[in-house]
Amino acid sequence: MIRRCFQVAVRLGRHRVLPGVPQVLPRLNPTSAFGSSTDALVSRFCLKKTDLKDYALPNASWCPDMLTLYQEFLEKTKTDGWIKLPSFKSNRDHIQGLTLPFGLAVASDISDWRIFTRCIQVEGQGYEYVIFFHPSKKKSICLFQPGPYLEGAPGFAHGGSLAAMMDETFSKTAYLAGEGLFTVSLNIRFKNLIPVGSLAVLKVDVEKIEDQKVYMSCIAQSRDQQTVYAKCSGKEVLSLSTRLCPATITLRTNGRKNAEDALPSWDPAF
Amino acid sequence: MIRRCFQVAVRLGRHRVLPGVPQVLPRLNPTSAFGSSTDALVSRFCLKKTDLKDYALPNASWCPDMLTLYQEFLEKTKTDGWIKLPSFKSNRDHIQGLTLPFGLAVASDISDWRIFTRCIQVEGQGYEYVIFFHPSKKKSICLFQPGPYLEGAPGFAHGGSLAAMMDETFSKTAYLAGEGLFTVSLNIRFKNLIPVGSLAVLKVDVEKIEDQKVYMSCIAQSRDQQTVYAKCSGKEVLSLSTRLCPATITLRTNGRKNAEDALPSWDPAF
Numbered sequence: 460m461i462r463r464c465f466q467v468a469v470r471l472g473r474h475r476v477l478p479g480v481p482q483v484l485p486r487l488n489p490t491s492a493f494g495s496s497t498d499a500l501v502s503r504f505c506l507k508k509t510d511l512k513d514y515a516l517p518n519a520s521w522c523p524d525m526l527t528l529y530q531e532f533l534e535k536t537k538t539d540g541w542i543k544l545p546s547f548k549s550n551r552d553h554i555q556g557l558t559l560p561f562g563l564a565v566a567s568d569i570s571d572w573r574i575f576t577r578c579i580q581v582e583g584q585g586y587e588y589v590i591f592f593h594p595s596k597k598k599s600i601c602l603f604q605p606g607p608y609l610e611g612a613p614g615f616a617h618g619g620s621l622a623a624m625m626d627e628t629f630s631k632t633a634y635l636a637g638e639g640l641f642t643v644s645l646n647i648r649f650k651n652l653i654p655v656g657s658l659a660v661l662k663v664d665v666e667k668i669e670d671q672k673v674y675m676s677c678i679a680q681s682r683d684q685q686t687v688y689a690k691c692s693g694k695e696v697l698s699l700s701t702r703l704c705p706a707t708i709t710l711r712t713n714g715r716k717n718a719e720d721a722l723p724s725w726d727p728a729f
Numbered sequence: 730m731i732r733r734c735f736q737v738a739v740r741l742g743r744h745r746v747l748p749g750v751p752q753v754l755p756r757l758n759p760t761s762a763f764g765s766s767t768d769a770l771v772s773r774f775c776l777k778k779t780d781l782k783d784y785a786l787p788n789a790s791w792c793p794d795m796l797t798l799y800q801e802f803l804e805k806t807k808t809d810g811w812i813k814l815p816s817f818k819s820n821r822d823h824i825q826g827l828t829l830p831f832g833l834a835v836a837s838d839i840s841d842w843r844i845f846t847r848c849i850q851v852e853g854q855g856y857e858y859v860i861f862f863h864p865s866k867k868k869s870i871c872l873f874q875p876g877p878y879l880e881g882a883p884g885f886a887h888g889g890s891l892a893a894m895m896d897e898t899f900s901k902t903a904y905l906a907g908e909g910l911f912t913v914s915l916n917i918r919f920k921n922l923i924p925v926g927s928l929a930v931l932k933v934d935v936e937k938i939e940d941q942k943v944y945m946s947c948i949a950q951s952r953d954q955q956t957v958y959a960k961c962s963g964k965e966v967l968s969l970s971t972r973l974c975p976a977t978i979t980l981r982t983n984g985r986k987n988a989e990d991a992l993p994s995w996d997p998a999f
Contacts, residue, residue, distance in 0.1 A: 551883050569877045569925070571854075575887035578855060578878040579848055584841075607839045608848040611900070613821050617845035618912045619896040623889025630881070630888075641922070642888045647915045655839070 497594045500635050501542060504553065515546035515590065520583025524658040524682045525604050532591045532600060541600075544590045544631060548577050576627045583656075584608045586620070590628055592635055599632040601661035603679070605653055615652035618689075621659070622647055625677050625691045628663050633673040636665045639695030643672070647691045653679075659688050671697045767864045770905050774823065775815060785816035785860065790853025794928040794952045795874050802861045802870060811870075814860045814901060818847050846897045853926075854878045858894060860901055867906045867935035871898040873949070877925050885922035891929070891949060891959055892917055898933050899945050899963045906935045909943040909965030917961045923949075929958050941967045 517526055535541040547553055549572045579585025587604040603624050611617030626642055633639025653659045659679045666674040673695040679688040787796055805811040817823055819842045849855025857874040873894050881887030896912055903909025923929045929949045936944040943965040949958040 549880065549883075554883075571877060572880050572883070572925075573878040575879045575881060575890045585848060607841060608843040609845045610819065610842050611845060612911065613819075613824075613842070617893065617896070618900075618915070619889070619893025620845045622892040622896060622915060623887065626887070626889040626892060641882070641919070643919050645888070645892060645915065645917045645919075649911070649913050649915075652911070655842075 496638070497597075497635060500638065501592070501594055504635060505542060505545060509545075511545075511547045511552050513545040514548065514577050515544065515588065518582045518587070520587060520604075520606070522604055522656060522658055525587070525602050528602055528658070528660065528682060529589060532602075536591070539593075540595060541591045541593050544592055544635075546577065546589070548573050550574050574627075575623060579606070579608050586624070588624060590631055592632060594635070597632075597636045597665035599628055599661075599663040601628040601663065603659045603661055604657065605655055605659070607655050610655060612652060614655055616655060616659075618647075618649050621649075621653065621679060621689055622691075624659075625661060625663075625679065625689070626693070628661050628677065629675050629691075629693045629695060632663050632665065633675060633695035637668045637673050637697060639673040639697055641696050642693060643696050644694045645691060646693070647689055649689045650687045651689075653688050658682055668697070673697060766908070767867075767905060770908065771812060771862070771864055774905060775812060779815075781815075781817045781822050783815040784818065784847050785814065785858065788852045788857070790857060790874075790876070792874055792926060792928055795857070795872050798872055798928070798930065798952060799859060802872075806861070809863075810865060811861045811863050814862055814905075816847065816859070818843050820844050844897075845893060849876070849878050856890070856894070860898055862902060862905055864905070867902075869898055869902040869931075869933040871931035871933065873929045873931055874927065875923055875925055875929070880925060882922060884925055886925060886929075888917075888919050888959075891919075891923065892961075894929075895931060895933075895947050895949065895959070895961045896963070898931055898947065899961075899965060902933050902935065903943040903945060903965035907938045907943050907967060909967055911966050912963060913942070913966050914964045915961060916963070917959055919959045920957045921959075923958050928952055936962075938967070943967060 517529060521529070532541055533543065536543055551572060576586045576588065583604075584606045585608045587606065589602050591600045591602075593599070601624065603621075605616035605620055609616050609620040611619070622645065625647065626645060629642060629645075630639070658681070660682055661677055661679045663675060663677045666676055668674070675693045675695065677689075677691040677693070679690075680686060681688070787799060791799070802811055803813065806813055821842060846856045846858065853874075854876045855878045857876065858871055860869055860871045862869045871894065873891075875886035875890055879886050879890040881889070892915065895917065896915055899912060899915075900909070928951070930952055931947055931949045933945060933947045936946055938944070945963045945965065947959075947961040947963070949960075950956060951958070
């Protein structure tokens with residue numbers, strides 16, 4: 460039986476293993492996570508030349524607060540070490556050197572994939588956001604403007620849309636700060652509703668990297684910081700270690716013809 | 730200055746107040762929350778006759794697991810007290826008797842709103858789900874099938890899409906079980922990834938209603954319960970009490986011409 464768990468590592472293009480051969484993947488060196496490897500990750504993530512559409516660029520739907528703060532941070536990319544992250548339609552585009560030895564994409568009848576936070580294509584209707592990352596400070600700023608298709612209570616963004624935006628910002632930040640792979644926990648306290656069409660500024664900090672996990676915090680607030688929309692803490696796992704990918708993993712098919720995907724299994728304390 | 734906070738209560742069609750007049754909204758009687766009021770809420774929520782499209786009905790994209798479990802629960806609606814909840818494209822459609830005295834919908838240039846979990850219109854591409862609710866047991870089952878536009882890691886649902894699905898199931902359950910209005914906290918532990926196109930079964934329980942809050946838990950797992958995808962606990966506030974809608978609330982405009990919406994403010998312990 461093919462240990463499909465390892466397909467995930469291969470799909471993610473960072474750990475290559477032979478099918479059927481359980482391997483102990485290398486544990487991350489925290490020093491390297493906070494050292495030059497971040498620069499390498501940023502270089503790999505922020506392609507200088509690409510034909511892929513970057514969705515994290517201003518468009519006519521952006522509100523004035525979003526536009527002016529975007530310009531402010533764009534200036535900081537020239538003077539203060541901030542980096543504007545590109546945002547492609549799929550994580551498949553973000554991960555370079557991707558190979559699919561077991562041909563999930565080929566075997567599947569699905570050809571059109573989208574990362575959840577770019578699922579709505581009409582400008583202004585869904586997620587509008589851009590993430591800036593500071594490699595040496597290990598922090599990110601996400602400018603987020605929810606559209607009318609992200610509604611919960613009438614006129615306001617659904618709490619789940621903010622949760623997903625926080626998760627996505629954690630995910631990208633953790634990857635660049637220390638090769639964080641998957642979210643294992645999110646603890647969110649909602650404090651105020653975000654009006655549809657307005658700006659929420661998410662400030663994300665890497666608190667620590669310890670025991671193969673990236674510990675992160677986030678506060679989402681109005682531009683003037685007078686209104687806190689939510690606070691969140693979260694953890695991302697760093698690599699597919701043996702604990703996450705045990706030799707005893709069982710292949711699961713979930714009863715769908717094209718859903719024989721791998722289930723990387725982990726068991727964080729709950 | 731109009732205290733726009735109260736617009737929310739009016740928009741939600743359940744508390745009518747005069748503009749500019751701070752009011753102490755009635756505190757909920759826990760007995761009524763677990764008594765006949767649930768039946769009244771269910772009747773109001775599940776319209777017998779409507780021209781609105783119900784998105785919680787089987788379509789060609791549903792996987793076999795989803796279809797068969799849907800049929801099983803549909804049988805239980807006849808014999809075991811379960812109720813299938815309809816799912817319209819907007820919460821505006823769900824809330825009956827809606828009046829907008831300050832004309833938010835008229836003033837806005839947005840005419841097309843969607844609840845976040847119905848934001849993608851092509852069948853199978855985004856959220857496919859149906860919620861069954863049991864009034865006397867105060868529990869829900871949500872059958873959730875993520876599509877390829879909900880992707881995170883290649884081939885798997887974004888954690889944020891599951892967080893939003895849990896939040897939405899909490900929200901509808903809390904509303905029907907005790908008039909819960911807004912989510913104040915979500916604590917999620919992710920354990921396994923959900924393959925795109927497969928079924929996740931979310932079991933939601935109301936643990937208690939106390940101090941104006943509905944305390945809830947959720948486990949998301951495969952149909953055979955052998956794979957736990959995530960566990961979650963959450964709280965919903967019951968009504969817009971003075972704590973949630975303080976007299977000192979400040980109107981905020983967020984720098985966008987049509988975003989002068991109310992910001993119901995609360996401050997749960999973080």
